[in-house]
Amino acid sequence: MNRIIRPFKEGFIGLVRHMAMSISSIMAVMVTLFLVSLFLLLTVNLQQITTSVQSKVQIHVQILNEVSLDQIGELKREILEIPGVVQVDFSDKDKELDRFIASYGEEGKIFEMYRGEKNPLRNAFIIDVSEGELIDQVSTKIRLLDGIESVNYGGLNALKLIEILNSIRDSGLILVSVLGLLAIFLITNTIKMSIHSRMSEIQIMRTIGATNGFIRSPFLIEGILIGILGSILPIIITIFGYQYIYQSLNGVLLSSIFILRPVFPFVFELSYLIALLGISVGLLGSFISVSRYLRTVR
Amino acid sequence: MIKLADVSKTYKNGVNALYNINLFIDQSEFVYIIGPTGSGKSTLIRLLDAEEKPTKGLVEVSGINVGQLRHSKIPFYRRHIGVVFQDFKLLPSKTVFENVMYALEITNMNPLLARQRVREVLQLVDLTEKSSHYPNQLSGGQQQRAVIARAIANKPRILIADEPTGNLDPQKSGEIIQLLERINREEKTTILMVTHDIGIVNQYKKRTIALEAGHIVADMVEGGYIQHESNHSTI
Numbered sequence: 001m002n003r004i005i006r007p008f009k010e011g012f013i014g015l016v017r018h019m020a021m022s023i024s025s026i027m028a029v030m031v032t033l034f035l036v037s038l039f040l041l042l043t044v045n046l047q048q049i050t051t052s053v054q055s056k057v058q059i060h061v062q063i064l065n066e067v068s069l070d071q072i073g074e075l076k077r078e079i080l081e082i083p084g085v086v087q088v089d090f091s092d093k094d095k096e097l098d099r100f101i102a103s104y105g106e107e108g109k110i111f112e113m114y115r116g117e118k119n120p121l122r123n124a125f126i127i128d129v130s131e132g133e134l135i136d137q138v139s140t141k142i143r144l145l146d147g148i149e150s151v152n153y154g155g156l157n158a159l160k161l162i163e164i165l166n167s168i169r170d171s172g173l174i175l176v177s178v179l180g181l182l183a184i185f186l187i188t189n190t191i192k193m194s195i196h197s198r199m200s201e202i203q204i205m206r207t208i209g210a211t212n213g214f215i216r217s218p219f220l221i222e223g224i225l226i227g228i229l230g231s232i233l234p235i236i237i238t239i240f241g242y243q244y245i246y247q248s249l250n251g252v253l254l255s256s257i258f259i260l261r262p263v264f265p266f267v268f269e270l271s272y273l274i275a276l277l278g279i280s281v282g283l284l285g286s287f288i289s290v291s292r293y294l295r296t297v298r
Numbered sequence: 299m300i301k302l303a304d305v306s307k308t309y310k311n312g313v314n315a316l317y318n319i320n321l322f323i324d325q326s327e328f329v330y331i332i333g334p335t336g337s338g339k340s341t342l343i344r345l346l347d348a349e350e351k352p353t354k355g356l357v358e359v360s361g362i363n364v365g366q367l368r369h370s371k372i373p374f375y376r377r378h379i380g381v382v383f384q385d386f387k388l389l390p391s392k393t394v395f396e397n398v399m400y401a402l403e404i405t406n407m408n409p410l411l412a413r414q415r416v417r418e419v420l421q422l423v424d425l426t427e428k429s430s431h432y433p434n435q436l437s438g439g440q441q442q443r444a445v446i447a448r449a450i451a452n453k454p455r456i457l458i459a460d461e462p463t464g465n466l467d468p469q470k471s472g473e474i475i476q477l478l479e480r481i482n483r484e485e486k487t488t489i490l491m492v493t494h495d496i497g498i499v500n501q502y503k504k505r506t507i508a509l510e511a512g513h514i515v516a517d518m519v520e521g522g523y524i525q526h527e528s529n530h531s532t533i
Contacts (some may be wrong), residue, residue, distance in 0.1 A: 003406065017391040204387045207347070208448070209376035210404040298349055298372065 011221025021194035022226060028190040029230025029282065032183035033274050037238045039179055040270060043172035048261045049253065050165040054132030057162070059139055060152040062122040067147040072123065075147060079127065082141050084134035089126045096121040122149055132162040184281050191223060191285035195293070202290065203297045212294045219290045220283055227282025228275065235271040242267050299325040299488055300346065300456065305355035307341050315341035317512045319355070325455070326486040328479065330499050330521070333509035339492045342509070343460055346490070347381055348372045360455055377405055380449030380487075382459040386441045388433040388448075395420070395429040398448045405452060419447040423477060438465040442474065450481055456488045457481065463495055471495065475502050 015022045061079075063072060072090065079088050091099070097119055101108035114120060127142075129135050136159065139151045153159075195202075205215045243263050251260050300323040307316040316338045323329055333339050344350040345357050348364050357364040360378065367375055388397050395416055402412040420426050423443040433441055442462060449457055459478065463471035475498055482489045493499065499506055503521030507514060 006403065014391070198391075201389055201391070204389055205400070205404075206373065207349075207376070207381070207383075207387060208401050208404065209373045209452075210400075211373045212370070214373075214404055298369065 007217035007221050010218035011225060014218055014222045015225050018194065018198070021197060022222075025190045025194050025226045025282075026230045028186055029226060029278050030233050032179075032186055033231050033234040033278055034237060036176065036179055036183055036277065037234050037270060037274055039172065039176045040273070041238070041242055043169060043176055044266070044270075045253070045261050046165060046169040046172055049258045050132075050162065050169055052259045053165060054162055057129075057132055057135055057153060059125075059127040059129065059135060059142065061125040061127060061142055062149040062152075063124060064147050064149045065122060067123070071147060075145060076125065078145055079125065079142060082138055084130050084138050085127055086130050087128040091124045091126055093119045093121050093123055096124055132159075133166075135159065180277070183277070184284070188281065188285035188288060191226065191282065192289040195219065195286065195289040199293050202293045206294065206297050212291075215294065216287070216290050219286045223282035223284075223286030224279050225282070227278035227280070230282070231275045231278035235274055238270055238274065239267045242270075299323055299327075299360065300490075301356070301358040302345075303356040303358075305345065305352045305357055307338075307345065307350065308353045315512055316345075316352075319514060321507070321514065321517075323488060323490065326482065326488055328482045328489045328504045329491070330504055330506040331490060331492045331509060332494070332496075332499060332506060333515075336511075337509040338512045339509055340460070343381070343458055343490075343492060346456075346458060347379065348375055373404070377452055378454055379456045379458060380452065380454035382442075382445050382449045382457065382462050384460040384464055386433070386445050388441060388444060390433055393430050393432055394425060394436070394444045394447075397433070397444060398451050401448045401451045415451055416447075419451045422450075422480075423447045439470045442466065443477075446474070446477065450485070450487070453485060454487060456490065459489065459491045461492055461494060463493065463498060468497065471498060472501075 063075070067075070076088050076090065079085055094115070097111065097115055100121065101111050104111070127138070129138050135153050139153055142148060143151045202215055206212075246260055246263050249260065251262070252258055253260060300321070302319050302321040305316060305319040305321075306314075308314050319338075319342070331339055331342065341350065345352055346359060346364065348367050351365045359375075362375060364375065388394075389400065392400065398416045398419060399412060402415060403409075407415075417426070417429075420429050423446050425440060425443050425447060428436060428440055428444075433444070436444065442465075446459070446462065449459075457478070462478070463474050466474065478489055478491065479502070481487050499521070506516070506518045506521050508516040508518075
């Protein structure tokens with residue numbers, strides 16, 4: 001019983017009695033975790049936007065007028081077999097005209113005159129693809145099928161946008177990883193310094209006859225406490241800050257196709273991650289530094 | 299109890315600290331170790347405390363080959379020997395009570411019994427009123443006594459005291475010696491006391507081992523000391 005409680009008690013006492021050192025360690029944890037949180041928010045949202053853009057890119061396939069309804073059914077089956085194709089919707093000439101008119105808004109009404117026999121549009125398929133990156137590939141395969149007049153997918157621009165978003169997201173991920181490593185390094189260093197100032201303390205403990213485990217355990221608790229205390233403020237800022245940003249932007253970035261990640265449960269997942277990062281870094285920092293000093297003294 | 303056979307110590311930087319030391323100290327003896335600075339007294343303590351390994355020879359305490367102790371076993375060995383350090387080595391962020399308590403906590407002693415023992419030894423060294431003070435709030439003599447309390451709390455078989463009267467006035471020094479004598483008598487603790495203080499050695503006569511330049515130059519069972527000027531004449 002005493003063995004389990006003691007490290008916690010001693011850890012708390014150590015934290016309080018070395019107040020200045022504890023505060024500087026907590027600050028270091030706080031600042032880095034805040035930065036990590038910021039970049040995670042950005043990266044995750046970019047990811048979200050990329051997928052939402054990708055899901056909106058559809059392939060529009062126009063079918064030759066000669067193709068009969070039976071053959072259209074056959075074509076649909078063939079397209080569905082192409083890997084990556086999720087859904088194939090048939091849209092006849094009439095529906096195509098509706099879409100065309102709608103895309104011109106109010107002024108589109110004049111095109112109503114083309115409804116019926118005079119409709120110059122073609123029957124079409126509207127195809128959803130599982131991943132944006134597959135669009136090009138799927139289009140090429142469809143183009144090779146019989147009875148296809150043309151294949152369109154919002155053109156090169158859509159692909160370019162997806163490409164750009166993907167590369168921004170990837171560089172964001174790299175940045176987060178680099179930042180994460182930097183955070184671990186910075187925090188470990190700060191904790192190392194705070195423990196360095198207590199090197200003589202560690203040596204004395206060993207001289208008196210304390211085992212390594214006995215010496216180490218309160219320091220580990222102290223590291224965990226520093227991690228927890230250092231992650232509180234970043235977590236609060238993340239939860240309320242993101243909520244505020246999300247609400248003031250109405251959940252979208254610039255245009256309605258760029259949908260932001262909903263606040264809940266996203267901020268909680270993020271908070272969990274931040275706390276975990278803080279605790280593990282605190283623990284690791286303490287463990288490494290204490291163990292190093294224990295090895296140098298006999 | 300303590301046996302040194304043919305012990306030599308050369309530090310990594312090439313300094314020779316001890317040459318072929320042969321020494322035997324029996325259980326419950328009280329021994330002074332004297333000698334000028336650099337004579338090897340501190341090295342002798344470090345060897346006994348397992349802080350240093352002998353370059354050559356055997357250091358044996360209570361049947362344990364101290365030089366061969368593994369890093370992980372050293373703490374358990376140290377619980378059987380109390381050391382009163384010249385520089386005290388009190389934990390600065392712990393009170394006097396906690397400092398003494400620490401020496402018992404490491405042995406996983408029952409906390410109730412441990413607290414009782416701490417009070418006991420603090421009373422023995424007359425520090426009961428200072429028990430909640432931090433080391434930096436104590437005078438040199440008080441810190442000295444706190445270290446003694448910590449060293450004896452665990453009832454060690456051997457107590458090594460490095461200049462325990464080094465920064466005390468003669469009256470306080472006498473009190474410390476009397477305290478050590480009492481521990482020696484009542485607890486049957488073997489005591490090794492390193493000192494510069496000729497006055498004490500002459501006043502409280504005990505077996506005295508004189509070190510000089512890494513050699514034992516005298517081992518006087520009857521004790522006492524005569525200042526030697528140019529030669530090594532001692533009685």
